[in-house]
Amino acid sequence: MTKVSAAICYLTQNNEIRKTYLKTSLYFLFKNFNAKYRHPVIIFHEGDFDSKSQQEIIMGIRNSCRDLVSFQALDKNDFVVPEHIDKTKLNRCLEIEPKPTPYWRNEKYRLMCRWWLMHFPKYVKDYEYVMRLDDDSIIEEPIKNDLFEWAKEKDLNYSSNIIHVDCGICCYGMKEFFDNEFPDKKNNIKEMFTEQQVPLRHVSFHPLRTLLSITQNPLPELSDKMTVYMPTMYYNNFFVTKTKFWDREDVKQILKKIDDNGSIFYFRWGDAPLQTIIVMLLSEPEKIYKSNFEYSKRLQREVFIGDNNQYYSYMPDSYDNTSCITQKK
Numbered sequence: 001m002t003k004v005s006a007a008i009c010y011l012t013q014n015n016e017i018r019k020t021y022l023k024t025s026l027y028f029l030f031k032n033f034n035a036k037y038r039h040p041v042i043i044f045h046e047g048d049f050d051s052k053s054q055q056e057i058i059m060g061i062r063n064s065c066r067d068l069v070s071f072q073a074l075d076k077n078d079f080v081v082p083e084h085i086d087k088t089k090l091n092r093c094l095e096i097e098p099k100p101t102p103y104w105r106n107e108k109y110r111l112m113c114r115w116w117l118m119h120f121p122k123y124v125k126d127y128e129y130v131m132r133l134d135d136d137s138i139i140e141e142p143i144k145n146d147l148f149e150w151a152k153e154k155d156l157n158y159s160s161n162i163i164h165v166d167c168g169i170c171c172y173g174m175k176e177f178f179d180n181e182f183p184d185k186k187n188n189i190k191e192m193f194t195e196q197q198v199p200l201r202h203v204s205f206h207p208l209r210t211l212l213s214i215t216q217n218p219l220p221e222l223s224d225k226m227t228v229y230m231p232t233m234y235y236n237n238f239f240v241t242k243t244k245f246w247d248r249e250d251v252k253q254i255l256k257k258i259d260d261n262g263s264i265f266y267f268r269w270g271d272a273p274l275q276t277i278i279v280m281l282l283s284e285p286e287k288i289y290k291s292n293f294e295y296s297k298r299l300q301r302e303v304f305i306g307d308n309n310q311y312y313s314y315m316p317d318s319y320d321n322t323s324c325i326t327q328k329k
Contacts, residue, residue: 074119090265137295159289160239162295185281234275255278
């Protein structure tokens, strides 16, 4: 039987914090999966990993697996704000005080989200399947089967692990966008979103109203709350996907419309909810399947500091529970 053509992909940066996360993630990737199945691992970067830094990462991997790891610098234009985005408007959206959410993030974060949607497919088109793993994501238990062989056997388009919801403010307008693009699937789209009531204290000056005025969205009537919609999503910090799905013409068309819309930048439309909704709307249901193994993202293991300089935690209450949001029965 011919081995499936597949690769495991990271996108990271060469600084001490990200390198520490990357080394840890690679350790558990090989210990719990890839030392056995031996798929190539590609570490994408913006040209900031010189040969010495690459050697530091590779030498931290057990000798029997070092040859599986390679580095690839991205095209310089991949992380440049596209011309159709109004940079002045973007800066005003980023500089809102107080921040609309504790995790409003910066321009670089928005470029990262756009990269996974718009640029990643061109780097992996020669593989049949690829896995994304973020540098702060950990596979926490041994995986007994080759995930790529499993995906190919089931002819899957997409598989991920943790199911969560994203922020309704960050994803403002996303439901309406998909309702407009897929009018025959409004019932399906409705099931993918949960209503969220946002309290608008000091309604005239609430950051959400300020944001809508900057982005030229209609302002809500003055009231003490406003309805936004939170998308259900796979945490795509880990996923396995068939590359041909993202090369389909209907998929590329909706990705272009999302990019042209600009809400990845002006709000904070993330790649995770967008990727999830695209797969749910354009893939056959039997070709989407949840992966079941213990996996965690840094937010489930550590406290983090929000944009408002306050501490937040999504960790379980006790050590009796894994740091995964989803628990195996």
